[in-house]
Every structure is written in C-alpha cells, then in structure tokens.
Amino acid sequence: MKYYSYCKKNLLLEIKKFFSYSNKKYNNIGVAVSGGLDSMVLLHLLLNIFNELEVIHCNFNLRRNESNKDELFVYNFCKKNGIICNIKKFNLLKEKKFSIQMLARKLRYNWFNELLNNNKYECIALGHHFDDSIETFFINLIRGTGIKGLLGIPKCNNKIIRPLFNLKKEDILYYANKNKIEWRLDYSNYDTKYIRNRIRLNLNPILNSFSDSFYKGMKNTINFLNDENISIENNFNKICDEITIYKKINPFIWKINNKIIKKFNPLNFYLFRLFNPYGFYDIDSLVRILNSESGKKLYSKKYCLIKDKNYLILIEKEFLLKKNIFNIPNLKFLNNIYLPIKIKFFVKKFYKKYEYEKKEKNIFFIDFDKIKFPLFLRKWNKNDYFFYDKNKKKTLSKYYKDNKFSFIKKENTWLLVNNNNNIILIIKNCIDNRFKVTNKTKNILIINT
Template identity: 55%
Template structure:
C-alpha cells in the first residue's frame, strides 16, 4: 500500500498520475469531512512547492438541517483563516428530487457535478479535486455489481474525468484517517454516514467488520483486480471508438450533435448498441425501432433526444433543442444589438431610386425589403403549427410545415431556423428566404436592407 505523505502525494500522485504543473489553478471540493479536509491540507502544504492557486467549493444540500449549516460555517471560517477564496452553493434538493423523480443521492450527485462543471468553465480551473478514495471505489464496485453492470461499472470511481480529479483514489480510509491524526487535522462528522437505509453504508459496515488480516489482503487484491479491469476496459473502449467512427457522418462538441448512419447502426450487435447509446439514456430496443421509424420520430431521455431524419439518427442535448423552441426575441429599432439575439442581423436603410430591381433582389449579401411595409416591433422566433408565408418567386401561400418538408429539413433544422416576423405578425423571412409580400417593386420609395 502507498504511504500517504506530502512527498509521495506530489511526486507519484499529482505530477505522475495527473500531470499537475506549477502555477495550475486548482479548486478543492470540501465538505468539511475527513477525506476532503485531508485533501485540502495536502494541497495547502504543497501549494508553495508547485506555486498552485487554490480555491474551495462547498455544497450545502440542507439535508441535515443545522448540521449542514454548521458545515458551511466551518468551511467559511477555515477559508477566512487560510485566506482562501471560497465558493458556496445551496441547493433545494428535495424539490429537485421530486420534480425529476430521482433519489436524494442521485439528485445530489447531478446537482453537485453540474455546479462543478459550471465553476470549471467560469473560473478557468485547470482541475477540480475531489476527496474520493479506495474505499469509495470498492463500495461503488459492489453497488454496481448488486444492481447489475458491465466492466465499466466494476471499475468503481474513476481517478480522472476530464478536469475532475481524485488524487486520493489509491489510499484507504484508514491511511487517510492516520494522516489526519498525525497532522492534527480538524474535520466534521457526517451523521448520515451511519444511516443503514443507504446501500453504500450497509456495504461499508460489512467491509469494516473484516479481520485485520483479511482486510489487508482484500484491499491489496482489489487494487490488482481494478488495474486488470482498467486494461481490459481500455481495449474495449478502443474498439467502441472504432465502431463509432464507422457509423458517424458528423459530430461536434458544442453545441453537441451526433449524426449517425441508420443502415450501419442496423448492422450492429446488441452489445455495441448498448455501449454506444446507454450513456445517453436510450435502450437497445428503442434504438432499433427508431432506425425503421418514419422521419420526424424521436426518443427523449432526461438530457438527450435522438431524432430520425431519413437515413440518419441525430442525437442532441435537450438543452440545445429547447433553447430555440418557443423563444421570442423582440427588435424595437433598426440600430439592433446582436449581443442578445440568436443570429447576427444588421439593418441598413436606402433611399436611392430603384434602377435595376432584378439586380437588387439577387444580391447575395443583402436581402432588400420594402421599408414602408415594415411595422415595429419585429420579432425573431422559430416556427409554430399553422405558420404560413408567401415564398419569393412562388405563386400563392404555403404552410411552413410543407415548405420545410419540401426542402427536406430535419426536425432539428426546423427548430433552429429563425423567422423574422413583422409587427402585424406576417412572416418577413424564413431563414434567408424572403416573403413575397415584402419584396421591393418599382413603387418602392424606401428600402430596408437586411444582412444576415
């Protein structure tokens, strides 16, 4: 077993395992309990060696009433004494749990990591460190084993996930406690850790009852097994990445979108479908059915949706999809600021005499509109059921749903195509397609030029 001390922590953990460099900006998630207080103590002691910039993040879920508030005050006082910047977030976990139909533990996990990700982005941290250790990983192993899992679930808690790191992952609770005792570290006890209604606490109690000899060999053997599982899982993940590349027609990270070839998905075995789609909340059966469904059909999970579009499946985040839907932006004048708008738009007013209408209509960079037909305020929104417009160079009106279908727009494309709406609620533009009612004619006195 490794010995927990500052020298080992710097040389073999921070530098070797996580490649932490001098002047890195690190945020430590501190609950006030034993593990996070030891982690904080280690980082403070070696911060001068590596010239690290350290900040603290504390979550208050208010589940233990006065105890939770006392934890918060304990952290605030500590940060004041050590002159460390502290970020504290209070959550209404009971409301979130009820609204999303999740357990308290799952709700706390989701809220905590969502806030951590936000802090990492906003504060430009190089890493955010958590106090999870070997015992936590073993408990997670058994929890996943009892509930049913694959190799990935048997790996326990990962030591690193993007910018979130767990530097104590290879140390046992006993080693962490001995370090705290030796260095006289003050920490707070969490009474909920003794509550036997939680499966994790039940597993913890059983393992702690092992005799010292069994206890030693149990942890030693477990670490070996985890290392073997990591190697085997790496080979599997490499094969999954190869398969993913073969079925992907397009993928980007922000906004997240993954376009997948339906025909190639239909050829995959169930185990590959599980590996590729389970993490997004979709079952093998539903993915298979969607491949044969008609265009426009979709599946929706807590965070994602997957849409059938002809010979493709399009996977996106719900957050991005809902960003456009039912959103309205009001434009009250022609000196519009693009900061708050979903698209870049610029208005120019022209008073020159029209000489060549054909040339002005077909100019690529500018859409020319009869200014006198415009009524403020203008609106930007996406399509709604029943929308109609009169497409330029076409006879009569057309339902927007039919126009989208004729132009082979996917459900995603429909929801992110912005409409410019006149003050009288007539559609002026659909994307960059002008409504016939607003085109310039020889009678036009003043022209509004729109640059998109």
C-alpha cells in the same frame, strides 16, 4: 495478530509513491477536509510532505448543529497548525427537487472546479480510499452499468487527486489510532436510506471476512477493466469519427449516420455507449428510433434525439425550445438593433418591374407599401403558411418537406413576418406572393441576406 501486521505498512511511504508516480511537483495543493477520519488522516500525511497547503471545507448544513461543529473542528485544527482554511456554506435543506446527496456532490465539485479554474490550486486532494472504490463498484453493478461504471473512483481526474486510493479503510483507521489523530464522527454514515451506507454496513463485513487476496483480486480486476476501457475508448473515438456527419459544440448539434450505426455489433452496446452520456438509458427506445419514421423524437433530461431521414440528430432541448423573436420597429434605427443574422434593407422608388425580378442569390424585392411595421424575425411554427402563387396557400412544413430541408436547416431558417404575423420572406429562400413587386408597386424594399 495478522490485522496489525498488515496495517503497519508505511502509509507515508505509500503517499510519497503516489506523488512520485505522477512525475509532477506540486507546490500549491488544496486539501478537501470534512473533519472525518479519512480526510484528517490525509491532511496529517500531506503535512509531512508539503510545506504549503490549504484546507477546503464544505458546510452543507445537513445535520444543523453537528455540521457547524464539524466546521469549527476543522477551523480550530487549521488555526492551531497555521494552515489557511477556506470554508464555504451551503443550504441544501431548502432544495426539494433533487437528491440531497447528488446535489451536495454537484455543489462540492462545482466549487472545487471554480477554485482550480481560478488557478488558486494546482490540484485538490480528496480522502477517497480503495474501500470507497469497491463500494462504487457494487453500487454501479446493482444499478446496471458498463465497464466504465465498474472502475470505481478514479485515482486522478484532471486536477482532482486521491492519494489514499490504494489504501484500505483499516489501514487508515490503524494509522489514525497509532498517531492519535482526532476526527469527527458523521452518524449519517449509518443511515441505511442511502445505498452506499447499506453496502458499507452489510456487504463490507462479508468482504472483510475474506483474506487479503480479495483486495488484491479487486485491484487486479479494476486495473484490467481500466486497460480494457482505454482500449475501447481508443476504438470508440474512431467509431465516432466514422458515424459523424456534422458536430457543433455551441449550440450542441450532432448529426449521425443512422445506416452505419445499424451495422454495429453488438448494437445494444454501441447504442448505450453512444447515448448514455447524454442521458439516454433505455436501450429498447434507442433501437426503436433507429428504425422509426423521420421526425420521431426521443427525449432525455437535457437532450433530444431526432430521426431525420437516414440520420440521427442529437441536439440540446434548450436549443429546440428557444423560439426567440426579434423586433424591427422601423428601418431608421436598424443599426441599433441586435439581429441574429446579417440582413440589410434598402428602400427605392419603383421604376420598371422587370428590373426587380430576382436575379442575384440572397437578394429579394418586396412591395414596401404592403408591409406594416413593426416587422419580426423568428423561427417557424407548425401552423405557419404562406402564398406561393396568387391565391394558392401552402403550409411551411409542406414547403420544407417538398424542398427536402433537413432538420438542422429547418431549425436554422429565419422568417421575416409582418406585424399581423403574415410571412413576408423565408430568408434566403422565397417571398410570399402577397408581398411581391407588381406593376402597381410604388416603392421597393430591397432585402439583402
């Protein structure tokens, strides 16, 4: 009876080891309990260790009446054992745009993080075990991944902990039967439209036919990969510092030295590692943009990668698309208006033209009687133009190019425009010739930026 002799290992001792290795005393733990085998065994074990803990249950209403029965089962268990039970209901059946499993996972972890951020719990314990980690290993292997994707499910991820991490499914099943633990069976775990279920149902029987050395080998492999990943991460942080010209978090903008990246070997590995976290998965497209002309763009779901001369600019798409326009109805109520930049307006009577030639940086003199309110502050558009000398017209894109504006500088330059959309002033740069002070000027608008 080899199976039973292996599974008679002391699971309670294993869980105590987990917490002793963490070198931290937990007084307030939330336990995520679905009502299934793994989470009910986890709860049973933790009740033998901790005097105070609370249960967290998500009802996604995916199996309608069965989901409600799961909720009632968990609630009744907690009531019987004097445990506080926190239940949150979701309605995923209304969502059509996303994968149901991915959306459920996102909502579940969002709730967990909300509870942790509000300091309701020191940590939240989940019932994932080593078989789950093996399944994740093969899922990511099939989809294509780097070292990080082969690490399986982490034992700890900030304040999310998995005390059953080192245990096999058969250990947990044997413990449940021996201790007469009741649980709910989720029949969706047998639905082969989900890749995890196909691996679980088809691959696991093959793996289980091997000796226990397979699990030992898998643990060693994942541990080795984890050590290698740590080494790569440490080296990668140095590489990021080396290639970074400029990085800002809000809004997210990362300016990268393109020349240095081209020298990396193997190039594909570094490109994948750099841009995969931002949703860029096509290596060929990343290689092409390295060698493309300035202005070339590559999009992911949330980000845009832009070639800008000898640099790459990684930026949030939301920032690119945000073309806010700020209305200045008049100068009387200027203090009550929110504007995105510091700008001051003063009106004076014209005296002598030479006194209003631009002498100080960021101070501009406008013929006040030529402007028509309301004025607007906005960013540039492709069709914008202005007059830089008498009747000579120039597009703003040409002006930016001639003056070697970087992508970031272009996107951060504001325009002051008339109510008919004519450009009055390129803020901190130059005045449109149509609005400059002349000998016929009667009133001067002084703009200090």
